[in-house]
Amino acid sequence: MGGGYVPPHLRASDAAESTSSLSGGGNGAFNNDDSGGLGPSAGERSNHQQHRSRTTTAAEDNTTTNKIKTKTKWQPSERVLNLTKSQIEDMRERLNVLAESPEEDTNEYAPIESFEDMKLDREIALSIKAHGFDKPTPIQAQGIPVILSGSDVLGCAETGSGKTAAFAIPMIHYCVSISDAYGATRRGDGPTAIVLAPTRELAQQIEKETKAFSQAIDKRRFKTTIVVGGSSMNEQRGDLRNGVECVVATPGRLIDHIHQNNTNLRRASFLVLDEADRMLDMGFEQQILEILNATPKPRQTLLFSATMPPEVEVLAGEYLVKPVKVKVGTVSAPTSNVAQSLEKVPNDVAKIDRLCRMLVEEKMESVAHGNAPPMSIVFVERKAKAEDVADMLNAEGVATASLHGGRTQGEREAALKDFTRGLCSVLVATDVAARGLDVKGVQHVVNMDLPRNFEDYVHRIGRTGRNGMTGRATSFYTDSDAFIVSQIKRALQELESGNAFAFATGKEARAKEKEAQRAWREERSADQSKTETDSGGIISVDDKFKSMLVTSANAATGNQSGAADDAWGSDEDDF
Known part of the structure; x- marks a missing residue:
C-alpha cells in the first residue's frame, strides 16, 4: 500500500492484542450492524424498568448516612465582580453569546475571558496551562462562570465550540472542592459527578479532556473512569468499587453496573447530559429518566445539546431547576467558517474516481510545498463501501484508515489514533463518526454519499x-439526491438572508421533513405523467407508459441534467 501505511485491521498481531484486551470476555460486544454498536446494545435496550427496585432512589437516600455534600460559594476575581451591566452586555455581544436567567438580574453570570479571573483551583489552572489553553472560547467564557455559580444550565452551542471543556473544568473544580471539604472518596462510595453521553466515542473524548484538565491534580483529590459498552466489565467494576469522583458513561452501561451493585448514585450531586438530543434519538430516554430519578436532590444538572427539539425542552423543563440558558453562535446551522460546495457526478463509480483524483491532487500539492497532506474525513453510506474506498485510496498512495461498525473497538481506537497522530491523512467513515468526534486540524470533509436528512449533514x-x-x-450528488440537495440549498439561502434557525430539529422536525419528502416525490411523479408538445399543449400520460417519456427539448439537445441540477443551480456553485 502507498506510503507503507498499514490500516489497523490488517495488523494481525496488534488487532488480536487489542481485541483480547478490550473484549472483556465478550461483555459489551459490538453489534454487527452499521450503527457501529453505538446505539443501545442488546443489554442496554433491555427493559430496565423491571430492575428499578434495585436502583437507589432519591427518596430512599434520605435515610442513608452517606448524604450528598454541597460546596462552598465560588467567587471570581474582583475585576469581574466590578464589571458594569453595560460592560457585560458589550462582552456578550462581542463574544456572540447569550445567557438567559429566570431571575431578572444576570450580571452575576458575567463572561470571563481569562482563566486567571475564574479563580479556579491551582492544580486545575496548572492542568489548563499544560493542555495549551491560553484563553477561554465564547462558550467557556460564558458557561464556566454560570456552572461555577451552582446554577443548572441548558446549553446550546454549535459544533466545535469547546463545549466539553466548558463543563469539564467547573465539574473538576466542584469535585475537588468536595474532596477537600469532606475527604477523599473511599472504596464503596459512589461518584460525585456523572457525565452521560450517547456514544462510546464521545464518552472517550470527554474522558480524555477530563483527564487532561486534571492531570496536575493529586489522585487522592480527583479520579475519573469511563463506563461504556465494548470494554471489559471487570475493569470497570474494579474502578467503580474502588471509588472515583467522576464517571463518564453511556446510560445503558452505567445502569448495568448499578443493577450489579458495582456503584451507586447516593453521592451524585453534579450531573451532565451531553448531546441530549442524540441520546433521545438513540432510544436512551428510559435509562436517562431512571438515572435522573435515582440521583438525590439538591443536585446541579447541566444539559447540553447541539440542537433544541421539543423533546429536549420537555426533559429540561421537568428535571432542571431554574436553568440558565447559555447559547453561543448559530445553533443547528452549518458553521460559518466552512466553505461548502456541491459537485454533480453521474453515478457511484464516478464518485470514487473523482474522490481519488481530488485527494491525490491535494496530497501532491501539499507535498510540493513541503507540507503534510491535509486531514480529511470521507463519509460513506455503508461499511463495505468504506472498506472499498479506503483500499483504493491506499493503493493510490494516500494513507487511509476506515472507521465503521464492522471494526472491533481496538481497531477503531487504533484508526482514530493513526488519524490524530498523522500516520494517515484520510479517515473513511460511516455516520458512526458524524457526532462527538473532536479531532483537531481536520481541513476537509467529503460527503461521498449525502446523508438522508439535513441535520445529519450539519453534524x-x-x-x-x-x-x-x-x-x-x-x-458529491446524483439525481437521486435531488431532495436533500434542495433542502441544503434552501437552508443556506435562508441563513444568508439572516434566518439563523431555518431548520427545526428533533423527532418532530424529522417527521415533517419525511412528510415533505413524500409530498415532493408525489409531485415529481405527477409532473412526470405530463409532457409538453412542441406547440405548447400538455398531454397526460398513463403511469404504465411513463418510462417512454422523452421531451422534445431533451431529445434534440441530449440534455442529461436532472432534477438535482434544478434544485441546486450551477454545478460550480460554491458556498
Whole structure:
C-alpha cells in the first residue's frame, strides 16, 4: 500500500492484542450492524424498568448516612465582580453569546475571558496551562462562570465550540472542592459527578479532556473512569468499587453496573447530559429518566445539546431547576467558517474516481510545498463501501484508515489514533463518526454519499472548521439526491438572508421533513405523467407508459441534467 501505511485491521498481531484486551470476555460486544454498536446494545435496550427496585432512589437516600455534600460559594476575581451591566452586555455581544436567567438580574453570570479571573483551583489552572489553553472560547467564557455559580444550565452551542471543556473544568473544580471539604472518596462510595453521553466515542473524548484538565491534580483529590459498552466489565467494576469522583458513561452501561451493585448514585450531586438530543434519538430516554430519578436532590444538572427539539425542552423543563440558558453562535446551522460546495457526478463509480483524483491532487500539492497532506474525513453510506474506498485510496498512495461498525473497538481506537497522530491523512467513515468526534486540524470533509436528512449533514460538516479554524466541505450528488440537495440549498439561502434557525430539529422536525419528502416525490411523479408538445399543449400520460417519456427539448439537445441540477443551480456553485 502507498506510503507503507498499514490500516489497523490488517495488523494481525496488534488487532488480536487489542481485541483480547478490550473484549472483556465478550461483555459489551459490538453489534454487527452499521450503527457501529453505538446505539443501545442488546443489554442496554433491555427493559430496565423491571430492575428499578434495585436502583437507589432519591427518596430512599434520605435515610442513608452517606448524604450528598454541597460546596462552598465560588467567587471570581474582583475585576469581574466590578464589571458594569453595560460592560457585560458589550462582552456578550462581542463574544456572540447569550445567557438567559429566570431571575431578572444576570450580571452575576458575567463572561470571563481569562482563566486567571475564574479563580479556579491551582492544580486545575496548572492542568489548563499544560493542555495549551491560553484563553477561554465564547462558550467557556460564558458557561464556566454560570456552572461555577451552582446554577443548572441548558446549553446550546454549535459544533466545535469547546463545549466539553466548558463543563469539564467547573465539574473538576466542584469535585475537588468536595474532596477537600469532606475527604477523599473511599472504596464503596459512589461518584460525585456523572457525565452521560450517547456514544462510546464521545464518552472517550470527554474522558480524555477530563483527564487532561486534571492531570496536575493529586489522585487522592480527583479520579475519573469511563463506563461504556465494548470494554471489559471487570475493569470497570474494579474502578467503580474502588471509588472515583467522576464517571463518564453511556446510560445503558452505567445502569448495568448499578443493577450489579458495582456503584451507586447516593453521592451524585453534579450531573451532565451531553448531546441530549442524540441520546433521545438513540432510544436512551428510559435509562436517562431512571438515572435522573435515582440521583438525590439538591443536585446541579447541566444539559447540553447541539440542537433544541421539543423533546429536549420537555426533559429540561421537568428535571432542571431554574436553568440558565447559555447559547453561543448559530445553533443547528452549518458553521460559518466552512466553505461548502456541491459537485454533480453521474453515478457511484464516478464518485470514487473523482474522490481519488481530488485527494491525490491535494496530497501532491501539499507535498510540493513541503507540507503534510491535509486531514480529511470521507463519509460513506455503508461499511463495505468504506472498506472499498479506503483500499483504493491506499493503493493510490494516500494513507487511509476506515472507521465503521464492522471494526472491533481496538481497531477503531487504533484508526482514530493513526488519524490524530498523522500516520494517515484520510479517515473513511460511516455516520458512526458524524457526532462527538473532536479531532483537531481536520481541513476537509467529503460527503461521498449525502446523508438522508439535513441535520445529519450539519453534524458531518461540523467535523471541520472547529475552534475558530476554517475548513471545507465537498458533497458529491446524483439525481437521486435531488431532495436533500434542495433542502441544503434552501437552508443556506435562508441563513444568508439572516434566518439563523431555518431548520427545526428533533423527532418532530424529522417527521415533517419525511412528510415533505413524500409530498415532493408525489409531485415529481405527477409532473412526470405530463409532457409538453412542441406547440405548447400538455398531454397526460398513463403511469404504465411513463418510462417512454422523452421531451422534445431533451431529445434534440441530449440534455442529461436532472432534477438535482434544478434544485441546486450551477454545478460550480460554491458556498
